[in-house]
Each structure stands twice: as C-alpha cells, then as structure tokens.
Amino acid sequence: MGILSLIVFIPFLTAIFILFAKSPKTIKSIALAGTGLHLLASFVLTYLFFNSPQNINPDPTGLSLQFVEKWDWFSSFGVSYFLGVDGISLAMILLTSVIIFTGVLASWNVENRSKEFFALLLLLVTGVFGVFVSFDLFLFFIFYEVAVLPMYLLIGIWGTGPKEYSAMKLTLMLMLGSAFLMVAFLGLFHLSGLNTFDMTKLAQVNFDLQTQRWIFPTLFVGFGILGALYPFHTWSPDGHASAPTAVSMLHAGVLMKLGGYGALRIAVYLLPEGAKEWALFFMALTTINILYGSLGAIKQKDLKYFTAYSSVSHCGMVLFGVATLNFIGFKGAVLQMVSHGLMTGLFFSLIGMVYGRTHTRIINEMGGLAKVMPWLATSFYIAGFASLGLPSLSGFVAESQIFMGGFMGNPWHDLTWMRVLTVLSTMSIVVTAVYVLRGLAQVFMGPITNLHFNELTDASLTEKVTTALLIASLFFVGLYPKFFVDMIEPAINPIINRLNM
C-alpha cells in the first residue's frame, strides 16, 4: 500500500470509524483527526514529490507520474488499479485537504444526524481524492461518481430552502454529465484497439479525426456540466444555495474543479485534434459563462446565490483557460482551480458563520455588521478582494495568466476572435468589483440596521482557525505563486507537447 492509496483511503477509513462512534463529540473529533492526519499526509506527499529524482529530471515524453501504484484488476477488460500523481494532481490534493479540514471545522455545530453527515462528507472526499490520483479511466469513473452521489443526501437532509428540488436537480444533471463520460470512455476504449483503460497508454494513440470530433465535445460537455459550463450551469446556484456550509465549500471549492481537471487532463490530453476543432466554440461558451455569472451575481439578493453565481463566473474562467490551448492559459486554469477553491471555501464558510448568527442570508436585511463582528467582516472583504483579482491575493495570479493565455492565442485559431473573446471576458473583472464591493458594503458597512444585531458575537476560536487557515492559503498563493507554478509547469508540458505533435 503506497502513499497514494493512503491519501485516498484515509478519509474512507475515518468514515468507517465514525460509523462506530457513539456521541456527536467523538464523531466530530474523529472527523477532525482524520482530516488533520490527511492534511499532514498531503504535506508529506508534497515534500516527497519535490525531492524525488523524477521531479528533478522529468521525463519530457510521458506524464512523469510519481508514486505509481499499479495492479491488474479486470485484466481481460484492461482495467487496472492505477494511481499516480503529477503536479496538477498534487495541487488539487493540497487544495482538497485544506478545504475538507476547514470544512469539518466549519460544520462543528451540525447536531442533526451528525454521524451520517460526517460519514457522507468523508465518503465524498474519498471520491474526490481518488479522481485526482487515478490514471485508469475505469477507476477514475468510479471515484468520480462516488464524489458526486453523496451530495444528494447531504443537500437533501441537511440543506435549507427548496432542498429536495435542488438536490434532485443537482444530482440528475451531474449524473447526466457522467452518462456522457461513460459513452466517451467506452468509445475511447474500443476505438483505441488497445483493450486498455490506462490513460498513459491511451495518450500514445492517435485517434482518427472522425473519432476525435465526437468524443472531444462529449467529454468536454460531460466534464463541463460539473464545471458549470454554460448552459449546463443551472444546477449550481440552486445546489449551492440549498447545501449546508461544509457541502457548499466542498462542492464549489473542490467538486466543480473535477470538471476543469477532467477537461484538461482527459479531454484535451487524449484528444488534441478534437480540442483544436472545438476549442473556439467552447471558448465562446465559457465567455458567456464568465459574463453571465458575474452579471447574474449583481442581481442576487441572497448571499449564497450571490456567491454561487460568482462561482459560475470564476469556474468559467477555469474552462476558458483550458480552451485557450496554450501553456499560459493551462497554467492559469490550474492556478484558478486552486485559487477559486480556497476563495469560495472561505466565502461559503463565512456565509455559514454569518447566517448562523443573523439567521438571514438576504443582503438587504443586513447592515453594519462590521461593528459587531470585525473578524468576520475583514475575512469577508479579503475573500471579496481575492475574487475581484486584487494583486497579492491568489485570484490575481490565476486570472492574469488565463487572460494572458487567451490574448496570446494559439496556432490553430484565428487570433482576432480569441482576443475579442478574451477582452469580453476581462470585463467581468469590473463587474465583479461592482457586485463584491456593493454587496459587502451593504452587509457590513454603514449603521446597524437591526437592533437585534447588536447582541451578535464575533467569530469563535474554531471559526477563527477556519478562516485564518484559508486566508493564509490565499495570501500564500498570491505572494509566492512560484510554489504552485513549479509544481504545475512540468505537468502541463506533456499536454502541450501532445497538442504540438
């Protein structure tokens, strides 16, 4: 059992332990210990990753995977248990570890059926980690669905508002996405003629143009549904608004990233010719994503809907970066996944904390809260600044790279069109500034609008730890992007090489 299996199954084992726990307090402690251990394990993994010989002398032709674990499973069907990690995966693992750890902290006050809650949450995270380290399409698919399905119960039982409707809509739309993926995976499997689901082997195959033409959009839309690609994003605002805090954090912070990750790692990498055919089309769709999301956010009255629409816009940027098909754009896309994950995590945890006090999420009903809860207000503003791309915070690094990538263009598409789309997308930064500053000013600035707010308290210790951890990570990515860039760049090279072939 290698370190990657450990990374995947620590949350699962924690969930099993939780099933045997008795009191809510033990349940929470076990969950926190498990995720804390996991955070530690992913730090160790990062350390080992940077110091391994493969990282110092990477193999320029292949994916240069590390810590590979490979066992035959259904050998007649070309299925193997194949785990590995490269820079992109590692960045995602670090992000997810931070989010789940803070997510457990943020759900400290879940009392209703807490055993099932934490068990499902950890099951979901097992799926997420599995997706990021599996390099066999069959295994990938298994983990992918494990990551999606617990959401139904998590939202349906512990959610708020029209939770049953939102949970059903979210689950069915995401499952429709995975139906597309299944068709595409089976197509790749049979048309490759290799009888294997091994991604590294499939990446050696040059599928004919006809095949690439239909499989690429099938994959991109399949992943795009989870990445909130316009017009398949409609599950996201409803789902995020109804979900409990930790679930929103995980879903917007990590799960939507599976879409961008899959689009880059599988769709573009395995089918470069298809990507060249379709990239401009998807770039146009994601431009709509970016603008529609940010304009939609202006009109929202509920803090969660507000953040959810902003997520649609920011996740659009991830897919936009993938669709630029150039090195800087890809790098920006991965950085944006990390950055947006941390940022939305912070946003949703803060919304949970504020809602827990005011019992309302309607922006207009709040006002002047900065006076009674300065810590939360400051944190909220930092999250807001990150989302509007203020330099020194992570959002700036990621978004500037994405737009630079779009502006520089690629050899296969008309540069004018790409630049027009990029310029249109950059406008969202202005719109983001409008809604973030206006919304936050309404909630936190000015006089206190409701006398009852005077009795509210500022963040408790757990809440301070939660927010501080996320804010520190945001600053870390923003001020020392080299850490992630060094990690990501060698992993992007093989994808670019395959495009240039």
Place this chain on the structure above:
Amino acid sequence: MSSLLPEFLLILTAFFILIIDLFDAFNSESSLSPEFYALSGIGFSIISLFALWGYAPTTYFGGQFVVEEIDIFFKGAILVAGFFTVTLLPAIFNLKNLVKNHYPEFIVTLLFTLSGMLFLASSRDLVTLYVSLEMATLPLFALTAWEKSKFSAEGAIKYLILGAVGSSFLIFGFGILYAFTGSLSFESIRVALAQPHQDTLNLVLLAVAFIIPGLGFKLTLFPFHTWAPDAYQASPTPVTAFLSTASKVTGLVLATHLLLRIFSFQLKDLQPVMVVLSVATMTLGNFVAMKQENIKRFMAYSSISQAGYLLLGFLTLSPEGIASVLFYSYIYIFTNMAAFAVITLHIEQTQKQNILSLKGLSKTSPGYAAVLMLALFSLAGIPPLSGFVGKFFLFSIAAKQGYHIVVAIAAINSTVSLYYYLKIIKQMYINSPDEDTPSLKAPLVTKAGLILATMGTVFIGLIAPFYDQILWASEQWFKLWIK
C-alpha cells in the same frame, strides 16, 4: 449420472417435504420448518453443481441434455435466486398456521419450478427446451395466485394467458424450424440455417418472427411486457422477487439457446431488431416506473428496464457478450434480492404497498433503509456498487459493435432511472416517519439471507476473478460450438 444430480436433489427434496407434510409433521413442536429442508436441498444442489466443474462438458440422452461450464454458471444463478427466495418465505408465512397457508406445498411448487429452470439450461433440443420451459413456468402461475384473493387471481390469469400466448408463439416457431430442417437438435438446426436457400429464406424469417415475440414474453421485452406489472403486484412478495430474478435468468437462458445456439448465423441481421427492442424496453420501463406509486409495480418496471440493458449483451457473438450477461445476472440477483428482502418485510409488517409508506424508514429501521438504499443505487448503476460494473460491461458490448448512440441512450436511461430510485431514497431518508411506525423485524433466516445479498450487492462486481471464471467458461463454450 452425477451431472443430473443438481436437478435430482431438488426433486428429491420436494418429495421429501411432501412426505413429511403428508404425516402432518410440520405442525409438531419438534419439527424443523420446511424452509430448512428447502435451503439444504438447494444448498446441496449448488454444491453438486459446482462439483461438476472440471468434468464438463458432459452429454446425456444422445445430446439432449448437456452440461457445459457456462451452464453451470447459469444454473448457479438460478439456484442462488431460488435460495434467496426461500430465505424470504419465513417472513410471510405465519409459523403457527403452516397448514392453512399451505406453506409446505408452496415450497414444493417452488422447487419444481427451479428444477424445470435447471433442465432448461441444459436442454439442447427443441422438445426438451419446450417441456422444461413449461415445467418452469406452470408452477409459477400457481405461486402467483397463492394468496387466493380476487386480485391475485386476476394477476395470475393475466400471467397465465399471456404466458400461454408466448409459449404458443415459441412452439409455432419451433414447428416451422422443424419443418424446414427436419431436426430438433440446436446444432443441426444451426448448421442447416447457415446457408438457407433463397426460396426457404422466408420460412426462416417466419420462424424468427414467431420466436422473437415468444422470447419477448418470457424476457419482458417491450411490447410483450404487459403481464409483468400485474403479475408482480398480484404475487406474494417473495414470488415477485423470484419472478424478477430466477424467471429473468430463465429468459436469458432461453435467449442464449435461441439467439446464440440456433440463430448464430442470423445474429448479425437480427442486431437492428434487438437494438430497437432493447432501447424501447429500457426507455419504456424507465419512464413508466417514474409514475408508479406501488412498490411492486415499480420494481416490475424497473426490472423491465433491466431486461433492456441485458439484451445489449446479445448483440455480439463473442465470449465477452455472454460473460457480461451472466456476470450482470449474478449482480442483479444479489441486488434485487437485497431490495426485495426489505420490501417483503415492509409490506408484510405494515400491510402497505405504497412507496409513500416507506417514509422515514431510515429513522425507524436504519439498517434496513441502508440496505434498500445500497440495492437501489446498485440497480441504478452507481459505482462502486456491483450494478455499475455489470452495466459498464454490458454497455461495453454495444460500444464494441459501434452502437455508440445506443450506449448514450442506455447511459441517459440510467440517469433517468436514478430519478425514481432517488424518489424512494428521499422517502426513506429525507421525509419523517409517522409517529407510531414500528421498526421492521426479520426472522433469523431472512436476516441471514439479507446480509448475504447485501454483501453481494457491494462486493460481487468488484471481484475480478469471478468475472474471469465466467469469461473462461464462455470461452470454453465458444471453442466447442462456434468455430
């Protein structure tokens, strides 16, 4: 004669139970209950069946009765389904009133059906096939009507009439085949059909045109499925479970005989027909299931749609095709039995068949709710549960033949099916129970069966060696038959 031992043991057990019942011994305090004898009979039958492994293929009665490795797996599936069905029986039969319920006769009838199904798997000519098919289905009509209410009589009559219509379609097709080839054995018919004359081609077509609907009736394919919801609803719940598992596998055995052993040269031309039947069946099953309010009818439509998926495995003349059908059959049996165990307990103890009546089950009986949830997710094909792996392999057969659109339709159908499975899960997990709802209680045997079925639901699809064995068995068969 050891190859006949599995069938023989079942019949022996049946007569043994009849004799005990004759002396009224089941009513005495010291006697073991009938399900004990049935379970041991089926258990020994399974053991003797797998003891044949290594001796296969064996041939009896001049090639009318053959046991190959692949038949061992088919028979194994049927026996497993029978075993689980018997474990459900103590939950519905009142032990103090055995004779009034005719419990021993019930078990005997079930055992006769099972032995008919086993004979069907081994039959290699048209007459044996037809006789064993009737031997398998006739007792089922009686089991369907067991409750002796007006309602169950109605369902049973529907089942009887449509089953007879299906059989007559089959026998007419068989007649044409016999007239055309002058032979009853599958192999000589198959060879004779290899190059039909131009002027006899129409005759072959006519035979196919009769045999496919006949198969459709047995396998609940659209538009021949109409008996299923009524029969499922009218039957005692364990019989519903039996109909949806063992009976379905029998249909698959029949399909294997007819499509692969007889029409193997025509399979390529039959592909479009099968694709249409499969797509229509899964789509209809799914969309009608959405509207159902009765649990049993709901499970009927759900199992109709599963038949549509299963038909995809017959699109190819290769070991992978039949192996994935068999693999999915096992998965489907374990999964469906886990679901039906909970449903049986629920219906028996609340006397309600409404889906709404499941509300809050996760609060009143968390364990049973979890089992039902796992089973439903497995039926919907959610990984890592077994149902997913089975479906993935089946869809792969269609993809291999280049039917990517069909795979897409099937995959989207799976999503649709998730909608109605989630509706049940919503009742159990999100809605609150009525105040005075008692928690479910299960007899020991039922509980053991339920645990076994749940283990199968979770794990059997992940056990690669099991699939490899089935694939190996199919390859052996193909080596022998299709050169």
